[in-house]
Amino acid sequence: MKLSTKGRYAVMAMVDLALYANERPVSLAEIADRQEISLSYLEQLFAKLRRENLVASVRGPGGGYKMAKEANKTMISEIFRAVEEPIKATACTPTSPQGCRKDKSRCVTHDLWLGLSNHIYGYLNSVSLADVIERRIEPGLDMFMSSDPKDGVAAE
Numbered sequence: 176m177k178l179s180t181k182g183r184y185a186v187m188a189m190v191d192l193a194l195y196a197n198e199r200p201v202s203l204a205e206i207a208d209r210q211e212i213s214l215s216y217l218e219q220l221f222a223k224l225r226r227e228n229l230v231a232s233v234r235g236p237g238g239g240y241k242m243a244k245e246a247n248k249t250m251i252s253e254i255f256r257a258v259e260e261p262i263k264a265t266a267c268t269p270t271s272p273q274g275c276r277k278d279k280s281r282c283v284t285h286d287l288w289l290g291l292s293n294h295i296y297g298y299l300n301s302v303s304l305a306d307v308i309e310r311r312i313e314p315g316l317d318m319f320m321s322s323d324p325k326d327g328v329a330a331e
Contacts, residue, residue: 250301
């Protein structure tokens with residue numbers, strides 16, 4: 176499962192904003208340069224973030240964007256929702272009685288993928304921008320690393 180660039184870039188931009196907007200508003204051009212994200216793409220994302228009151232725009236000379244609330248009160252899940260990035264592993268709409276199969280029934284693994292989606296959302300809802308900035312995220316074990324000793328990873 177891979178999250179799209181919309182959600183990932185929005186989080187990267189918000190972390191950047193939280194880091195650099197303490198002294199003055201930050202321009203999208205600065206964020207685009209530091210994070211290597213297209214300026215036009217950031218403009219689209221920040222329009223959505225502004226509508227959801229996650230950022231505030233400052234007009235005029237030296238204008239740009241600032242955080243609308245503190246980084247420790249801005250959850251990563253809010254950023255995903257603001258840019259309309261669905262956090263789901265199912266092929267169908269979880270709230271719909273119809274499934275993703277041709278006959279509109281749900282597949283046998285529907286609950287598995289729905290549970291995964293709920294875990295991902297719960298995790299993103301438990302992490303704030305401040306957690307990311309202050310590196311309070313515990314990455315855990317990389318479950319995709321090989322445990323074969325000949326691949327350079329010690330077996331347990």
